[in-house]
Amino acid sequence: EAGVAQSPRYKIIEKRQSVAFWCNPISGHATLYWYQQILGQGPKLLIQFQNNGVVDDSQLPKDRFSAERLKGVDSTLKIQPAKLEDSAVYLCASSNPGQGSGDTQYFGPGTRLTVL
Amino acid sequence: GDSVTQMEGPVTLSEEAFLTINCTYTATGYPSLFWYVQYPGEGLQLLLKATKADDKGSNKGFEATYRKETTSFHLEKGSVQVSDSAVYFCALTRSGSARQLTFGSGTQLTVLP
Numbered sequence: 001e002a003g004v005a006q007s008p009r010y011k012i013i014e015k016r017q018s019v020a021f022w023c024n025p026i027s028g029h030a031t032l033y034w035y036q037q038i039l040g041q042g043p044k045l046l047i048q049f050q051n052n053g054v055v056d057d058s059q060l061p062k063d064r065f066s067a068e069r070l071k072g073v074d075s076t077l078k079i080q081p082a083k084l085e086d087s088a089v090y091l092c093a094s095s096n097p098g099q100g101s102g103d104t105q106y107f108g109p110g111t112r113l114t115v116l
Numbered sequence: 117g118d119s120v121t122q123m124e125g126p127v128t129l130s131e132e133a134f135l136t137i138n139c140t141y142t143a144t145g146y147p148s149l150f151w152y153v154q155y156p157g158e159g160l161q162l163l164l165k166a167t168k169a170d171d172k173g174s175n176k177g178f179e180a181t182y183r184k185e186t187t188s189f190h191l192e193k194g195s196v197q198v199s200d201s202a203v204y205f206c207a208l209t210r211s212g213s214a215r216q217l218t219f220g221s222g223t224q225l226t227v228l229p
Contacts, residue, residue: 031215033216033217035217040221040222042207042219042220042221042222043160043205045216045217045218048216056216091159091160093160093217095215097215103165103167104150104165105162105215105217106162107152107160107161109158110159
């Protein structure tokens with residue numbers, strides 16, 4: 001079974017530029033999460049999707065961050081414009097609440113963003 | 117709100133030493149508890165989990181017991197190997213439909229040969 005795929009793996013941009021990250025979850029997983037992991041900290045949830053609907057985006061800085069999952073499969077997270085403090089690893093995870101291990105989240109390799 | 121507190125790192129041990137990484141939590145209700153591991157250059161991987169009080173999760177020689185009375189989920193391994201060098205994260209999800217993970221800050225473990 002293929003895992004969670006993310007691209008790109010690395011991105012370097014200047015502040016005020018825009019950037020987009022892509023995530024393809026494990027096939028059949030209805031729930032998709034985006035986390036932000038700042039160096040030296042644990043991941044923090046940005047947004048959670050159930051199929052193509054948003055379950056929780058309360059910690060997403062909506063003035064600059066946006067995310068979508070239009071067909072309930074893959075997802076895109078965008079930052080526009082980027083700030084220095086957005087430098088972090090952006091992790092995508094998926095789970096399938098309908099399965100016996102439904103509370104287990106499977107993570108992709110992440111995208112490391114550096115904002116200069 | 118929910119929170120997870122892990123012992124401060126980094127932790128450096130010699131091969132075959134005993135490992136304990138402390139983890140305590142604050143949450144309402146009955147959370148599920150997890151340990152995730154992040155090897156260098158890789159994504160987070162689930163190491164073990166426990167879903168109710170007194171459950172013991174185990175995998176690859178690691179163990180952790182869900183202690184509701186002390187709100188703890190300490191990670192242990194009797195004999196560490198160099199290949200166990202990684203960052204370890206304790207996390208919880210609250211019961212309910214959202215199932216969002218709340219993570220601790222992580223503990224860097226280095227095992228020397």
